[in-house]
Amino acid sequence: MSREIEASRYRANDGVEYLRVGMAEVEGVVEDMTKAGTRLADLFGSMEDEELVIRLVYGREPEPSYAVVQWPVRGGGYPPLSEVAPAAFVEECEIYEQFGLKCSGAKGLNRLVVPPHAAPDFPRLAHRPGRQAPPPHAPHYVTGEAIEFPVGPVRGVGQESLYMGLVTSGEELIDLYLMVWHKHRGIERRLQQLRPQQALFLVERAEGLSAVGNSWAFCRAVESITDVMVPEAVERTRAVALEFERIYNHAASLAALCQATSLTVGQAQAEVALEELLRLNAAAFGHRYLFGVLAPGGVTRGPDVGVIRERFTMAVDELRRVAAALRSTNSFMDRVEVCGVVSIDDARRLGLVGPVARGSGQDLDTRRDHPYGAYRDCRVEVPVRTAGDCLARMEVILAEVETSAALVTELVQAGLRAGSVDLPPAAGAALGWCESPRGESLVWVSLDREGRIRRARLRPASARNWRAFDDAARSRNVFTDIPIIEASFWLTVAGFAR
Amino acid sequence: MQSLFGRSLHIRTIDTGSCAVCESEIRLLAAPHYDLHRLGFFFTPSPRHADLLLVTGPAVRAFDQAVKKTYLAMPEPKIVVAVGACPLGGVYSEDAFVHGSLEEVLPVDVFIPGCPPSPLALLQGLLVAVGRLAEKVDALSFVDDEAGTGEW
Amino acid sequence: MAVWFLRGLRRGVITTRYPKAIDSWTASLPTPPAFDARRLTPAVADRLVDVCPSGALIRDYEWLVLDLGACTACGRCIAVSRGVARSSGAFELSTTERGRLIKRIRLRDDVR
Ligand code: SF4
Ligand code: SF4
Numbered sequence A: 001m002s003r004e005i006e007a008s009r010y011r012a013n014d015g016v017e018y019l020r021v022g023m024a025e026v027e028g029v030v031e032d033m034t035k036a037g038t039r040l041a042d043l044f045g046s047m048e049d050e051e052l053v054i055r056l057v058y059g060r061e062p063e064p065s066y067a068v069v070q071w072p073v074r075g076g077g078y079p080p081l082s083e084v085a086p087a088a089f090v091e092e093c094e095i096y097e098q099f100g101l102k103c104s105g106a107k108g109l110n111r112l113v114v115p116p117h118a119a120p121d122f123p124r125l126a127h128r129p130g131r132q133a134p135p136p137h138a139p140h141y142v143t144g145e146a147i148e149f150p151v152g153p154v155r156g157v158g159q160e161s162l163y164m165g166l167v168t169s170g171e172e173l174i175d176l177y178l179m180v181w182h183k184h185r186g187i188e189r190r191l192q193q194l195r196p197q198q199a200l201f202l203v204e205r206a207e208g209l210s211a212v213g214n215s216w217a218f219c220r221a222v223e224s225i226t227d228v229m230v231p232e233a234v235e236r237t238r239a240v241a242l243e244f245e246r247i248y249n250h251a252a253s254l255a256a257l258c259q260a261t262s263l264t265v266g267q268a269q270a271e272v273a274l275e276e277l278l279r280l281n282a283a284a285f286g287h288r289y290l291f292g293v294l295a296p297g298g299v300t301r302g303p304d305v306g307v308i309r310e311r312f313t314m315a316v317d318e319l320r321r322v323a324a325a326l327r328s329t330n331s332f333m334d335r336v337e338v339c340g341v342v343s344i345d346d347a348r349r350l351g352l353v354g355p356v357a358r359g360s361g362q363d364l365d366t367r368r369d370h371p372y373g374a375y376r377d378c379r380v381e382v383p384v385r386t387a388g389d390c391l392a393r394m395e396v397i398l399a400e401v402e403t404s405a406a407l408v409t410e411l412v413q414a415g416l417r418a419g420s421v422d423l424p425p426a427a428g429a430a431l432g433w434c435e436s437p438r439g440e441s442l443v444w445v446s447l448d449r450e451g452r453i454r455r456a457r458l459r460p461a462s463a464r465n466w467r468a469f470d471d472a473a474r475s476r477n478v479f480t481d482i483p484i485i486e487a488s489f490w491l492t493v494a495g496f497a498r
Numbered sequence B: 001m002q003s004l005f006g007r008s009l010h011i012r013t014i015d016t017g018s019c020a021v022c023e024s025e026i027r028l029l030a031a032p033h034y035d036l037h038r039l040g041f042f043f044t045p046s047p048r049h050a051d052l053l054l055v056t057g058p059a060v061r062a063f064d065q066a067v068k069k070t071y072l073a074m075p076e077p078k079i080v081v082a083v084g085a086c087p088l089g090g091v092y093s094e095d096a097f098v099h100g101s102l103e104e105v106l107p108v109d110v111f112i113p114g115c116p117p118s119p120l121a122l123l124q125g126l127l128v129a130v131g132r133l134a135e136k137v138d139a140l141s142f143v144d145d146e147a148g149t150g151e152w
Numbered sequence C: 001m002a003v004w005f006l007r008g009l010r011r012g013v014i015t016t017r018y019p020k021a022i023d024s025w026t027a028s029l030p031t032p033p034a035f036d037a038r039r040l041t042p043a044v045a046d047r048l049v050d051v052c053p054s055g056a057l058i059r060d061y062e063w064l065v066l067d068l069g070a071c072t073a074c075g076r077c078i079a080v081s082r083g084v085a086r087s088s089g090a091f092e093l094s095t096t097e098r099g100r101l102i103k104r105i106r107l108r109d110d111v112r
Helices: A002-014 A023-035 A086-099 A187-191 A196-206 A208-226 A232-260 A264-285 A305-327 A330-336 A344-349 A354-358 A373-377 A390-414 A461-474 A479-489 A493-497 B021-028 B061-073 B119-129 C002-008 C024-028 C042-051 C076-080
Strands: A016-020 A039-048 A051-059 A066-072 A147-151 A163-168 A173-179 A428-436 A439-447 A453-459 B009-015 B041-043 B052-056 B079-083 B110-112 C033-036 C057-060 C063-067 C085-087 C102-106
Touching: A023 A051, A023 A066, A039 A086, A039 A439, A039 A453, A051 A086, A051 A439, A066 A428, A086 A461, A163 A479, A173 A461, A187 A196, A187 A453, A196 A208, A196 A439, A196 A453, A208 A232, A208 A428, A208 A439, A208 A453, A208 A461, A208 A493, A208 B021, A232 A264, A232 A305, A232 A373, A232 A390, A232 A428, A232 A479, A264 A305, A264 B021, A264 C024, A305 A330, A305 A390, A330 A390, A330 A479, A344 A461, A354 A390, A354 A439, A354 A461, A390 A479, A439 A461, A453 A461, A461 A479, A461 A493, B009 B021, B009 B061, B021 B052, B021 B119, B052 B061, B052 B119, B079 B119, B110 B119, C042 C057, C042 C063, C042 C076, C076 C085
Parallel strands: A016 A066, B009 B041, B009 B052, B052 B079, B079 B110
Antiparallel strands: A039 A051, A051 A066, A147 A163, A163 A173, A428 A439, A439 A453, C033 C085, C057 C063, C063 C102
16 A cells, blocks of 8 residues: 555655556566666665565656656566666676576576575575575686686775686686675665664665765655655755765775875875865764764754864865875876776666766766755756776766865855754655765665565665676776776775675 | 784784775774874785784674684784674674674674774774783773762 | 975874874764763663664663673764763773673662
8 A cells, every 4th residue: 555655645756756567568668768768777676565576766867857667576587677778687686686586588697695605594685495596606608718816805904805706818807706795784684674763873884985875865765755854954964964975985085096006105195185084074073984964854963064164175175185196196197097997888888876987978966967955956066077997087086076075165155954853654665865975876765654664775876886897897908907996986895785 | 912912013804794984994094194003013915924803894604714714824823803893793783694793703802892993993902902002991981970879 | 206205294293192192183083972870760771772773772670781892882872861971982992801891880769
């Protein structure tokens, strides 16, 4: 019954249109969407009244709306969507792992979060015993004398665990695949049955470097369901927190780029800027990584506007000086140029988001394309580059630091406030979105009649963008480029593995 | 312990399911603001040269093997430091995915609370680990006690 | 490259003097709660326990047990305590004994 509520309520409210189709129509709908160039943003399953429902989320930019196509799976299988929409492949693997459902005629599916040595009772979102786990990775069509060169999962100092399988013929990088099961904490499963207020704690910690971005998307979904209006000054406070998050992440990415190119002095200076920004986060919002700032219905901690006025420009200037110095360091520029190219076609085909997409010519930014909260009243400039290399991504993030800085000034001027609205109990489901530092973060939430979470789907930008990593790594076949590419993508394993 | 680690000390890190923020704080230890090297600590990418293992995350079960291997590869004597609320059980309770406490997997020598522990808290933990700084938490009171009812 | 060299000179000034001195900015770090014993009744304690997402607060009869190891310094207990809990300001919590992170706080009798 609650599905009826969601349909009637959010179509008008939210810019989300729900399309209910039958199994037979799915393929046609997907084909039409793909032909029309509509961007596939997510694909996920959900158990509802003992029935598996699959949803496709499309972003209809430049139209400010999302479309959610949903259908109940009856009688096993569904059409292989990745054949028409390659962006769906990772999620097809996920649905197989979590729900035991394969699309018809599926070829090799990759392992995502279920460990290779998992027992049959390894917990999944809806366990269907008796199915075989997928092989560790898709079969590689390797000819000649190729070897697999494993990197990780335990990696360098202060790096997240990640397994990279590099398949090489000695010179040429034939394939690169990632495994992230060692970071899977089953967060989506843990969220079930929690109240939104409790759930937020874990949503923030799913990917701590996007705590604000992901939790804002989550809050928006919950606020849509409960029909809560957050006061404008509170929405502005959220936006300031989000722009702070973006700026510190971009500083961190820059520091990582310097480290990957062995530019120690640049790394040190970028880290000085990063540390100043983190201290500003703490002084203004009470947490270096902005945990606990957002809450469903509002904001728990008000920012110290005096501190922002006094120190924000100084901290950003520090970062600007690093950027200027980097631009005049030829040895650095040589390393990032033509390195790790993601073509414009790949970026579209794989449905990339955020700075990675914008460095490859995709003019996408939910703050502008699907305005929400305080961004409804702001003009958001979206920097785009077309070269698709590490340099292009770096230019995008540097330009974004400027747009974020301008936004912060504008938002602070308009006035900030803390406070939150109590959520009335309500059942239903809704989609929330937010432009996290890594790009579009999507959260789909379904609440039961007691206001507890039935299903929360978290789709951080990291879950999207890793799929372009192997293409970027193969673009020039230089192994030492891989850390540089990783730094310029600036994704987290935590967000991918959840 | 003090005598064993009078010389410079090498640190290795391992992530058992963190949210990536504890890693960020660890990396900053080497940044100019904290300059870990001035205190005689150095990061090393190889477990074979490491004296001290910084562990983040709630100890994902699937990762036990790798964690143990890393630990075993370290030469004696070795110190294990649990970094943050995750390995101390404050973020994920024990379930089929995680142990929820690092002590289930490795013998832990030093615990550094915080979510995340700030770089200064990490420095304190490192200095406590090598016996160069006395720990403070025993003496800290978490109650304003005028009536004399008492903390225990 | 001169541009980097000049900037490098600032290093000495910004490096923390810890452990000789504690940086003043640490005052804005989130820290575990400290309690006002006079107002910490069982009713208040239960409210705090209820709101803690980390399992760091547990009620043990007439005691409130605070586990500083599990505490994420999220501030939720402080927010609902109406002044009974405040931020302790303590961040140097490292220890070699897990047990030292467990603090037991006597609750005030509810009578009167
Ligand atoms: S302790 Fe907190 S900050 Fe550290 S990894 Fe765990 S959730 Fe993230
Ligand atoms: S600060 Fe948060 S984690 Fe710590 S005791 Fe209070 S509610 Fe629990």
